[in-house]
Amino acid sequence: MNEPGAVPPWLAQPWQALVLRAAAGHLPGGLLVTGAEGVGKGLLVSALLQRLFCERATGTQPACGECGGCRGFLGGVHPELHDVMPPEPGKDIPVDAVREAGEFLALSGSGDWRVLWLHPADAMNASAANALLKTLEEPPAGGLIVLESARPSALPATIRSRCEDLHLPAPDLEAARDWLAAGAPDSSAVDEAWAASLGRPVVAAELLADPERHAAWRQEREALAELLQTRELHSAVTHLARCNLETLLPRWQALLLSAQRWLVSGEVDRFAAQFPPDRLQAFARERGARGLASLVQESRRWQRQARAQLNPQLRLEDMAAAMLPQATASRLASRGRSGAY
Ligand SMILES: [Zn+2]
Missing domain, CATH: 1.20.272 (Zinc Finger, Delta Prime; domain 3)
Known part of the structure; x- marks a missing residue:
């Protein structure tokens, strides 16, 4: 199996660029990660966040996976990260959840980064999006708001215009083959899962893992x-x-x-x-x-x-x-x- 927190090969280039910008203090306050369902938006964001919270890695090294920051992130209990998701798949993200997230971001934390991660951001209803707008207008120092969306056109233009758009194109099979092979019995199983997923690596990996x-x-x-x-x-x-x-x-x-x-x-x-x-x-x-x-x-x-x-x-x-x-x-x-x- 692939190590948790490791960066899949087709995401390595955008991941490295983000890590270098973070080190130079040049990350935008709002980052909108877009791309089709299953191209790896969530994998990219989690590899980035774990790296930001990692206390040991330097330069473009991947997160160590062992320090307190990594363990907190992998265990889903990092104190500087606030997840915003729909209460159930297919439901709206309610305005209260976004208000609470804004309050979280405004509190000063103990680390370099304080992060909101909205996934999928297009699940916000109109008043939730409105509430997020206020936070996006004045993100606090060290505050990072990551929005993930396969349907960015469903987001209000006011939200999109305040974020930097990072679009992830679908990779070709050769870029994802080794990563998929780690969970497959043989290469024909990888080919089949790739075909069945219509070229979306995360969907292909789920298919390989789920009978x-x-x-x-x-x-x-x-x-x-x-x-x-x-x-x-x-x-x-x-x-x-x-x-x-x-x-x-x-x-x-x-x-x-x-x-x-x-x-x-x-x-x-x-x-x-x-x-x-x-x-x-x-x-x-x-x-x-x-x-x-x-x-x-x-x-x-x-x-x-x-x-x-x-x-x-x-x-x-x-x-x-x-x-x-x-x-x-x-x-x-x-x-x-x-x-x-
Ligand atoms: Zn670490």
Whole structure:
């Protein structure tokens, strides 16, 4: 396993730059760390904070992991750090939590740094964001406010304009391979987890560590592989109904994009490599460039609608029907929806 507090390789460069700026007293009062879900925003922030609190490391050395500062941070009880999170995933960060955080930051501490860490910052409701604005306008000396967000556009412009934006791009697999390999039985497991995570290293690591997530991915892969060759709705929908739409839909879209890529360039990308090649190729050839382009567009619509509470069974039928070859689909349509069952 990777050591806690160690800096994953694809984050080493931004991490070092921050550590050097901190040593020179040039960190901004508000730092907004952005990037897609699972690229490692939290890993970067925790490696930075542990390093700031470490009492032994110097220069660009990583945190020692043993001193009082490191142990306090790793144990989640560092007195100079205040975490602000939603009370439950999916809930708002309430205004009281932000007011309390502002009071914490204003108290003078005993160390060089006093830190607020808001994750995810876009969970703040409007009054919470308003309360944070006052703290961001006049951060005390040694005060650092770190906001983490995969959806920075959901933050008020007034908040964003008072923070320095640090965007983390998604790395390529080679930059993350060694880090993932530490938790994987072999390199093909790393390839599979990378494909399943759609190129997000933290998601891939979770998949490698959690047999349930791994089983869910295998089930989705099976349902998608079935869709590539099916000629009738019933079996396709039966497979799909066992899947979680939230993880299935982005993977479904990835499969369509892979089919498109193969048709255009003959390239079998990492996602496509998880599926039987002849099935994917026959599917791509049969739908053709136009058919695939319209399916990709459809799949974007499905993802937008995934948040709406519509009849899931009907939606699965519609989505599966869109994947059928044109001739089969129109035959089913002429018989009416119930005729398919
Ligand atoms: Zn230390």
